[in-house]
Every structure is written in C-alpha cells, then in structure tokens.
Amino acid sequence: MKMLTVALLSAIAGPAWAQSHAHAHTDAAPAAAPAAADHSKMDHSKMDHSNMDHSAMDQSTMDHGGVDHPQMDHSTMDHAAMGHGTAPVAPREPIPEVTDADRAAAFPPINHDAMEHAPNVHSLLLINRLEHWDGQHGTGQAWEAGGWVGGNINRLWVRSEGERSGGRTESSDLEVLYGRSVSPWWDVLVGVKQDFRPADSRTWAAFGIQGLAPYKFETSATAYVGEGGQLAATVEVEYELLLTNRLILQPLVEATLAARDEPEHGMGAGLNKAEAGLRLRYEFSRRFAPYIGVSHERLFGDTADYHQAAGEHTRDTRWVAGVRVWF
Template identity: 50%
Template sequence: MKKINTMILALAASGSAVAGGMNDDPFLFMLKVDKLEFRDTNEGTALVWDAQAWAGKDLNKLWLKSEGEKGEEGTEEGNLEVLYSRAIAPFWDVQAGWRHDFRPTPDRDWFAIGVKGLAPYLFEVDATAYAGESGRLAAALSVEYEYMFTQKLILSPELEMNFYSKDDEEVGVGSGLSDMELGLRLRYEIVREFAPYIGVNWWNKFGNTADYAEAEGGDASDVEFVAGFRLWF
C-alpha cells in the first residue's frame, strides 16, 4: 500500500495502540535519522545530518531534534531542539520547547511551538514558530512527500524554508524569507529500517542573508549532488 512506511511511523507517534481488543499504552522509544549524507558543494565535501528521537507514551512524548552541516573547516550550522509533544488528532502532534543554535556563533536560543504530522494527500509537514532574544521571531517550514515506485524504491521530494523578523548580521541572517531548499532523493530500502539514497539538492539565500554570505566570500545559491542513508529503530 502506498506510503505504508510513513503511515506506520506516524501512527506510532500519534495514534492509539490497540492490542487484543483492549487499549494499550506502553512506553516507547524511536530514533530516526532522516538524513546522514555527503554533499558535493562549491566549497568541497560537506556532511549533513537531520535526526530526531522521541520517548514516551501514546499522547505525550519528549522529542529531540538536531540538524546541521559540517564542511571542510568544521561545523558551519547546527542546532538542537528539546520539545514536549502531545497528540491532538490522528497523525498530528503539537510541540513546544527550546531550540539552541550552536553554529554559527554567537549561539542563539529560542522558544519553539509548532505542529508536526500528515497533511491531506499524505504530505509530511513540520511547521514551527520561534521567539528569541531581543524580540527576534522566526519560522521554519518543512514539507516532504514519498512516491513509492515499488515497496523498496522510493522517491522523496522535499521543501524547507526559514523566515526571520529581524536582520541578525552576526550569524548571517536577514529578515523575511532567509533561505529555501529543494531536494529530490531516491532511496532503496534494503530493510525497512535502513535505506541508502542518492539525490540532488538546490538551495538559495535571499535578501540580506544572501548579501551577508557573499560579503564573507561564500555562495548565495548552489546545486549539490548528495549520497547518504536513512535509518530508524
């Protein structure tokens, strides 16, 4: 059945568990690495990660999320989120907590609140609003879809966007739509829990974010070929 893997994961995260006709609410744990990949960039090879873990019961869970990028000169971007998550509908959670951006420096801390789940037509959506120091506001949107050629061969287009209310020149972020990323990855699930993939990734920085990057000698846009793997347990 189409998208069966995604629906199994979403049901585990927010649905009800039923065993033998009786409600069951065990304590569960999951670790999922959506991306662990190498990218061929204009500035050399970069290692990119996007991982999350949760622990809890049917309605209430503790989530950890982290994503970032390590280039030739060390970690260039990186953050960690610690969130309380509560199921509010089948396949939908509301999440709130703290995000720490440890790269680039100086580091930034944010209060986070958002939703995560399956939209109509089985689009995976993760949308979060942030409030930081000095009246800074931000928002992030991630949308992913999976098209199953076979039970093992899966094509996954992805979209990510970040918005900021204020310029923050120290970390190279401009107000408005700061950056956007589009990716297309083709993975093969050797087993359901492990899948290598290849793909292509395009990103673009906008406005002052692009100006800050170019002033530091960097790029405002790039197309990258990627190779990595996805796993969960």
C-alpha cells in the same frame, strides 16, 4: 355296438370343431377398443400417484385440458388472484432519514484518555538524512535526525540537524520538545531550541505543529522566539513516492524566515533561505535504506547580501549520497 360308435365319432369330431371355432374367431373383425377414460370425471385426489409409473406415460399425447402452454400469455395473468403475490412498490417499513445525532454517533470525538490503552513507554529514533555532499563550492557532510519517547498521546521529542564543510561545523542545532497529539494525524509541540555554531550560539523558545497533511505530505512548521525578541520560523514538507515496494523517491522543500534584520547574525527579514531536494532510496529493510539524490540551496534578500559581503556563496547545487536508518 351302437353306443361305441357314437363315442368314437364324438372323440374325433371334438378337436376338429374346436379348431374350426378358433379360426372363426381369428378371421373375424377385431373387437372394439374399450372407451377412453373420461379424465374430467375422474377423482384424482383418490388416485395413488406414488404407485403410478409416470415415466412410462407419453406426455406429448396427454391432453391437459386443452391448454397450449407455449401460446399462453403469462403477462396478462392475474398472479395476485392466482396466489403468487406481487412485490410491494414501497418498503413496508420506510428507511428513516439520517439525522445529526446519527452522524455524531458514527463519528464520535476522540477520547484521548481511552486511547491510552496501556502505560507502556515506546520510543523511536529516525536518522532521516546522514549524507555526504559534493557541491559547486566544496564538499561536506550533513545530517537530520529526530526521535521521541512516550505514549500514544504525550511524547518527548528530540530533533537535530547540522552541516559540516571544510573540516569544521558550519551550523548545528538541537531541539527538545514536548508533544501532544491533538488529532489522529497532528501533534502540537512546545519546547526549546539551542543553536551550536562557532561564533553564534543562541537559545530559542519553540512552538510548532507537525503531522501528515492531506495527500500524505509530511509537514512540520515551527516558530521560534529568540533572544532580543527576534522571531523566526521554519517550514518543511516531505513526500514519499513509492515507485516499487522498496524503491522510494522522496522530494523535500524547506524554508526559513525571520521577522527582522540581524546583520550580526547574518540574518535578514523575510524569506532568508530555501532548500529543495530529491532523494531516491532503496529499502533493503524498513530500517535501513541507502540513497542518492540532488539538493539545491539558495539565500534571499538581505541574508544573501550579508553572506556575500562575508565572501560566502549565496547558492549551491549538491549531489548527495547517504543512508536513512531508524531504531
């Protein structure tokens, strides 16, 4: 009986003692936190960073060894000692100076034989002016045309110009010339010229040059040696000013000179004729372009006197309208 009583008291007192023991631990002061890890003594090389969750770290509270990065003066750092390196002041391999041999290699002389890429023969016919004019002393027609056939270096040139007035041909000529390219922009010409006039047909030996002068001036200068030793020359300069891709303004200046007087041919020494024109054309295509313009002609010196004595006018201003085509 006594033993049964002791067992009952133990069963009743056990839970009560456990509950009071738990309250005693709750009311007591919390246990001290474990000491902070000393990172300076930690061997980071043995830590497995791949399994660490860096996103959960509070970077703002981490102590990076007392380094205050915003207050650091990077300009005083010895980057060479830190392993970053510095750019060299001078190139490791100095750039050599340009020599005359380098310039000669960059701009070699033109090899005309190499420019003849193929034996194909090409051709062009340009009617630069085919126009009707209305001047102070009448009306008429005029033309100027030229063409060539050949390769890139050697060509056969044909040129012609003339004028009609009052239903008859006042002047006309035909030139047949051999041309050879002496540079990318210039050709040298040699050949013959034949004048066709009602009472003054003459044959000339012709020597000249034509091409594109600086600033894109189309230039032609030809000297003529005629019968009886007469020397004459013609110089023509044209320029094309693109107002739009199709609207083009073309000024022209042409002058004729002679070495000596020839009254029988109405030709005086020195500058005997000059023409200045301005033509505005519209290119419906590159091959076909109508134009309008104005032209002024004037005779000088003894040439003017000879024509005036024959009852002809020595100057004239003309309005012109025509077409420019090429094939």
